[in-house]
Amino acid sequence: MVLTSHKIVITIDGPAGSGKSTVGKILAEKLNLEHLSSGKLYRTIAYLKERFGLEEAIKLLDKIEIKNGEIFFEAENIDDKISSEEIGKIASDISKIRSVRDKVNEIQKKLAKESKKGIVVDGRDEGTQVFPEAPVKIFLTASPEERAKRKFEDLKKKGKIKGTKLELENLIEEIRKRDEQDKTREISPLEVPDDAFYIDSTSKSIDEVIELIMNFIKTQKPEIWHFLNEDLK
Numbered sequence: 408m409v410l411t412s413h414k415i416v417i418t419i420d421g422p423a424g425s426g427k428s429t430v431g432k433i434l435a436e437k438l439n440l441e442h443l444s445s446g447k448l449y450r451t452i453a454y455l456k457e458r459f460g461l462e463e464a465i466k467l468l469d470k471i472e473i474k475n476g477e478i479f480f481e482a483e484n485i486d487d488k489i490s491s492e493e494i495g496k497i498a499s500d501i502s503k504i505r506s507v508r509d510k511v512n513e514i515q516k517k518l519a520k521e522s523k524k525g526i527v528v529d530g531r532d533e534g535t536q537v538f539p540e541a542p543v544k545i546f547l548t549a550s551p552e553e554r555a556k557r558k559f560e561d562l563k564k565k566g567k568i569k570g571t572k573l574e575l576e577n578l579i580e581e582i583r584k585r586d587e588q589d590k591t592r593e594i595s596p597l598e599v600p601d602d603a604f605y606i607d608s609t610s611k612s613i614d615e616v617i618e619l620i621m622n623f624i625k626t627q628k629p630e631i632w633h634f635l636n637e638d639l640k
């Protein structure tokens with residue numbers, strides 16, 4: 408069994424809005440593992456860069472706290488602040504910088520090592536670059552229209568947009584632009600790992616996706632399933 412420091416690492420890669428964070432969180436709860444959305448670390452640097460400049464922001468990443476996958480800076484939960492599309496765009500811009508990626512990867516590896524039993528980590532290059540040795544790799548995607556529609560419904564529910572056709576069209580455009588930027592950058596672009604389980608969730612519910620992944624681990628990775636099952640709830 409290939410494990411990182413005897414910890415199980417499950418990677419979920421995919422484009423913006425594919426549902427990887429939601430799936431990652433539920434999967435981690437079900438399997439009794441910890442969960443991290445690596446995009447949050449890029450978003451945190453983006454947020455801190457606006458206040459302190461990039462160099463300082465990279466250093467400050469050592470000072471954040473991560474509790475239940477939520478990010479705290481100077482004892483303040485900044486999850487809401489870093490979740491905007493504007494911060495997402497800056498995160499995508501700065502994620503092309505080597506020193507940014509190195510710091511984010513260092514923190515992720517530390518978290519995996521310090522986790523009790525292992526971690527479910529989602530992002531763009533988890534299975535290809537950060538944890539190439541992970542025993543379970545998932546690639547989750549959906550059409551740009553579907554991903555924009557999900558984001559649209561979410562923002563509407565939170566009262567952050569009115570819910571017009573134009574807003575939906577703008578979201579589709581933003582998603583396409585970010586896909587292009589994340590796929591074509593030189594360092595660590597968004598790619599499907601060779602050995603990943605590929606899921607197109609366009610017409611699937613979250614529950615169906617979770618079921619597919621659980622079934623994949625059970626049937627294709629029985630030794631991992633056994634290890635995880637030892638203390639499953």
Ligand code: DC
Nearest residue numbers: 423445446449498499502530531532
């Ligand atoms: O998943 P997200 O939308 O929160 O990620 C925000 C940005 O961070 C994304 O556009 C690109 C970058 N990112 C990355 O380069 N590598 C990762 N593993 C995760 C995110």
